[in-house]
Structures are given as C-alpha cells and as structure tokens.
Amino acid sequence: MQSCFGPTNYTMNYNEAELVHWMQNRDTMSLLPAQVDIDLTNVCNQDCYYCNSAEFRKSEPVQKDYKEYIELLDKLAGWRAHTPKSYGTTHTITYPGGGEPSVLTGFEHVIEHTIDQGFLGSITTNGSYLDKLFDIDNDKLKKLAWIGIDIDAGTEDLYEQIRRSLSKHSLFDRMQANARELIKRGINVDFKVLLNPLNDNEQALEDIFRFVNELGGRKIFFRPVIVNSEAHPITYKTQTIIEQLGHKYSQPYWINQNKTMPRNYKRCHQMYHFPVFCANGKIYVCCEGKGNPQFELGRWDELDFRDLWMSERHHDIYNKTNVGLCQPCRPNKTNIEIQNILDNPSKIEGLYK
Numbered sequence: 001m002q003s004c005f006g007p008t009n010y011t012m013n014y015n016e017a018e019l020v021h022w023m024q025n026r027d028t029m030s031l032l033p034a035q036v037d038i039d040l041t042n043v044c045n046q047d048c049y050y051c052n053s054a055e056f057r058k059s060e061p062v063q064k065d066y067k068e069y070i071e072l073l074d075k076l077a078g079w080r081a082h083t084p085k086s087y088g089t090t091h092t093i094t095y096p097g098g099g100e101p102s103v104l105t106g107f108e109h110v111i112e113h114t115i116d117q118g119f120l121g122s123i124t125t126n127g128s129y130l131d132k133l134f135d136i137d138n139d140k141l142k143k144l145a146w147i148g149i150d151i152d153a154g155t156e157d158l159y160e161q162i163r164r165s166l167s168k169h170s171l172f173d174r175m176q177a178n179a180r181e182l183i184k185r186g187i188n189v190d191f192k193v194l195l196n197p198l199n200d201n202e203q204a205l206e207d208i209f210r211f212v213n214e215l216g217g218r219k220i221f222f223r224p225v226i227v228n229s230e231a232h233p234i235t236y237k238t239q240t241i242i243e244q245l246g247h248k249y250s251q252p253y254w255i256n257q258n259k260t261m262p263r264n265y266k267r268c269h270q271m272y273h274f275p276v277f278c279a280n281g282k283i284y285v286c287c288e289g290k291g292n293p294q295f296e297l298g299r300w301d302e303l304d305f306r307d308l309w310m311s312e313r314h315h316d317i318y319n320k321t322n323v324g325l326c327q328p329c330r331p332n333k334t335n336i337e338i339q340n341i342l343d344n345p346s347k348i349e350g351l352y353k
Helices: 014-024 054-059 066-077 107-116 130-135 156-163 172-184 202-215 236-248 312-320 332-343 345-352
Strands: 035-038 092-095 120-125 146-150 189-195 220-224 253-255 282-284 296-299
Touching: 014 332, 035 066, 066 107, 092 107, 107 120, 107 130, 130 172, 146 172, 156 172, 172 189, 172 202, 189 202, 202 220, 202 236, 236 253, 296 312, 332 345
Parallel strands: 035 092, 092 120, 120 146, 146 189, 189 220, 220 253
Antiparallel strands: 282 296
C-alpha cells in the first residue's frame, strides 16, 4: 500500500514511448537522448567505502576547465539543429558525481549555464561546496529540479565511518550549513542514503530522519548500497522502521529498490536514451561502465559527439552487451517498462487515454 510519505507509483512516460517508437521505426529518423549525465570531475574530497567509481577516478584523476562544459552544454542545446531529421528532446541534465561535482573550479558557472540553456538540471553531491551557488540569482536557482545531498548518516561519527572525508576536518558541518541555506532560499533539496550494514539499524535511521526533518529537507531517498555487484538487502523490518519514522516526523521518503527488480530484458534499451559524458573526455552509454572500453562511444572533447550518436559503434555496443553479466543498475526499472511496451505495443495507447 502506498502512502503520501512512501514511494509513488511508476507510470510509463513519453520518453519510453518515443524510444519504443524509434526501435520499431529505425529507418525513419534518429532519436535524441532524453537525458544525459555529465561528470564534472574525477576528483573527490571523500573516500566512501562503497564508491563504485573509485578505481576509475584513481586511474584518471581528471579535472577539466569549466569552459569545456559550457561548450558541451551549447552543443547539447543545439543538437536538434545539428540533426534535424530526428525526434525526441534532450531536456534533462544530471550532474551525478563520479567525483564530487562541486569541487570543479567554475562549478557554479556550469550550473547557471545549464539553467540558462533551458535544461532541467539536477545535482548529486556531498554538499561540501554548494555555497558556490549562493551568488546565483535565487529565482534562477529555483529552476533546478533538485539538489540531492548524499549523507548516509545523521550524525558526524557515522557519517565519517561511511563517507571518510579526505579534508583535515569532517565535511559534515559544512554540508549541513550549505543545505540549511539552500532550503531557506526555497531550493528543492533532497537527501540520499545508501543503506548498508553500518546504517541499517533503528538508531541510525532515526538519526537520519531527525537530521533531515530539522533542516526542512524535501524528501529522503533510500536505496541499497552495491558492493561487488551485490545489493544490500532492504528487509521488511527496515522498510517498517522507515515507514514508522516517516510518519513520526511527517517526513516524505522513498525506498528505491528499482535496481534489484528482476530483469525481463536482454538488451539495455537505455543505451539509446542516457549517455554519460565523463571528465576524462569520453562518452559511455552505460552509467555503470565508466572507464570500460566496452561501453565507450568516443570522445566528446575532441570530436562532435552528435555525429557519434546512433553510429555503427553505438549499435554494436547495444547488440553485444550481455545484461545478464551486469550488476544492478539505475536504468533497470526503465528498461523493464520499455521491454513491457515492446512485448505489448498496445500499452503505448495508454498515454493518450
């Protein structure tokens, strides 16, 4: 049973429908991706024990000039003009991390340009340098879809056990102060928690709810940590505790278990809707495959990436990827729904009723 504090029902959207339509009519036009991820840097000021990009970041500790991202955003905004025989719209840009996006020199200029170009922008961050955004006009900053701050704990001691700040002092207080100011200004600030053996207990969960509620955070997003391709189990007991705390603090939350839903697909359809532009100058069509040549489409900092999209290389990656070997991943629920439409095309009609 869904509650106003729990998860919301998932419904098919136009992004999925248009991807299915393209897959059924590939010879007609090209399809632009609905959203992109952009990793602004491979540098991070924390060393979270579960980090899934630690080896990639260590092998390529890259930090580009922010102006390269300004140029990238301009090309993304002009994609339709560059490829007129296409449908779909690139409307959403997420800065998910990889490294910590806010440590990039000029981070605030990239975010402001994202908004100015009309993209629906969002940021996943540890919150340590969000004060860089304070000089952006508040009405403009409110156009961000959300800022998601990874906390994993509501107390400094546990926060450091999990997230392990690399600075002289813990980043906990700095994160808290920045979050408080942004919430005060009316910005959509959510908090993200990776459930793991250290915080999957009643006391730690209550500390999280108390911390977020005191700040006035919009919502808490829980999801399982994934280590060695295995997702931490979110038990019925944990779900019950979270539900009780949600009601106790009147705090909206969502337990996201989409990554671990059983797969009904043999191909990763999201490879045509969700590229990742990494700080090493390369584009990957798998959000979990950063640094893996198998998923590398080409370079975005040297070539015009718009000419690489829907290329033979792109199709080759899609056709040769065995999702049975993939770890639990972010696009899983969308892939499931796309496969459901492919298996039952009449489901598209539901969008128009």
